[in-house]
Amino acid sequence: MKTFKKILSYPLSVVFYTLFFLNLLVFHLIQWLCFNLGRYQAHKKSVDIFNFFLLRCLNVLGTRFSIENKYNLPTDRPCIFVANHQGMYDIPPIIWHFRKHHPKFVSKKELGHGIPSISYNLRHGGNLLIDRKNGREALVKMSKFADYLNQNNRSAVIFPEGTRSRTGAPKKFAVQGLQLLIKKMPEAVIVPITINNSWKLFRYGSFPMGIGVHLKLKVHEPVSAKSDTPDALVAQVERSITADII
DSSP states (O other): OHHHHHHHHHHHHHHHHHHHHHHHHHHHHHHHHHHHHHHHHHHHHHHHHHHHHHHHHHHTTTOEEEEEOOSOOOSSSOEEEEEOOOOGGGHHHHHHHTGGGOEEEEEEGGGGSSSTTHHHHHHHSSOEEEOTTOHHHHHHHHHHHHHHHHHHTOEEEEOTTOSOOSSSOOOOOOOHHHHHHHHHOTTOEEEEEEEESGGGGGBTBSSSOOOSOEEEEEEOOOEESOOSOHHHHHHHHHHHHHTTOO
């Protein structure tokens, strides 16, 4: 059965990548038009729809998505979404399913160029691009990012592991950036999210793609960012997320 699935993954991966790159090219133009003609709101709508179609591309591989969320997340103040990171396809379901919270990502600066649609959104959609080799500069930018989120009632998405896990096993959180967001955004709500099975899309590497993956997101109980001990709060959030990784 495993051999058959891997054989089947080759033609399905060709179809997936064809549709995926077509979406990148088409929505790059759509994003450019929306940003230059309609500014933020129009551009955000185009990004939401772009990620909806990325999810449909993943459906070609037999990928299913489950979002377990028992909580009524506020829209009148920012959220800080904190998740483990298993692969690049963690991102489309977060953008689509939490779109009313205006999620903005903290990403490495290298992704700000060279990828149609994705790089454009990272540069123009209110996201933060940082140089991981320059910690001091990254923290200064993170502070300004928090100010932007507070002023515009938008939400942060941060993967404290930094790099994605290739096997699904959690990595130790890098806490400085998250602690800074907590200190600068005391009115925000921290939303821990556990992501499972995303890494299986890359079980064979970039080609062929893994097929029949059930990608799961579980939202844990939100907690207030207002805390006298942000280091303890970060540890609590990390335990919530990693305890449900399977």
